[in-house]
Amino acid sequence: MVPLRLARAVLLATVMALVGGSPAGAGPSAAGPSAAANAADAACPDEGCRVDGGRYRAVVPPAWNGRDPLPVAVWFHGYRQDPGEVIGDRPLVTPFARRGVLLVVPEGAEGSWNFRARPEGRDEPAFVGRVLDDVRRRWPVDDGHVAAFGFSIGATMVWTLACRRQPVFTAHVAFSGTLWPPYPEHCAAGRTDLLHIHGTTDTVFPLAGRELRNGLRQGNSDMMLDFLRAEKSCRAAAPLPAATLPAGLACRSDDCAGGGTIVSCRHGGGHWVEPGWVDMALGWMLAR
Secondary structure: OOOOOOOOOHHHHHHEEEHHOOOOOOOOOOOOOHHHHHHHHOOOOOOOOOEEOOOEEOOOOOOOOOOOEEEEOOOOOOOOHHHHHHHHHHHHHHHHHHHOOEEEOOOEEEEEEEOOOOOOOOOHHHHHHHHHHHHHHHHEEEEEEEEEEEEOHHHHHHHHHHHOOOOOOOOOEEEEOOOOOOOOOOOOOOOEEEEEEEEEOOOOOOOOOOHHHHHHHOOOOOHHHHHHHHHEEEEEOOOOHHHHOOOOOEEEEEEEEHHEEEEEEEEEEOOOOHHHHHHHHHHHHOOO
């Protein structure tokens, strides 16, 4: 299992700190970088690539020829993780490399994400937009395949971006997390493709959510999936054949007005990510 499956006690402690009172791949465009520059930028420096408001790390697929546009996956990490921890996780990174996808990992402010859009916090959609602008400055990007991936509170960030559609991603992938109350009354119009994977025995971010300190509550994943299906006028579909899925996953796919798709998957485990799920999500993303 990917090391994103942190010890339960550590995760519980960090979640409590979060809600407590103390801060606890055609050729490159004419304006694109040269092959030599791309070779030098095989990954961001150890300190990360800096933009206004923060930084990010990137991992270029090793078989990339230095010219063809790259599909991009932006990974939003879990609470108190950092980009170095994510890109150092070999089982997690391997599917991106094998699929030829540029992995981009922004850094949360103080290890988290301002998904509630508090005025004193960072403007996350604007920050993510600057990260994507900088990525496009450094590498040729396949704009038809630019997806947001996230784990835990990073999945909450993915849901936030999917609902706001700012910046616009071609697909959204959420592992073990969703929106928190107060829930939005509506999501922005436009096509949304979202894949949500969650464990039925997750006690850190349960499917139904849970009460936390200071009266806050984690979101209910099933409620949010039903809300998004209604918002996007989706039609109920039959479960996906088990033979087409990684072992242990059960999924349904709903086709929506405007061509979007909402896929919901369950597994019998807890608060973690399996490499096989990441690989499946990448295949789904590249098929959008």
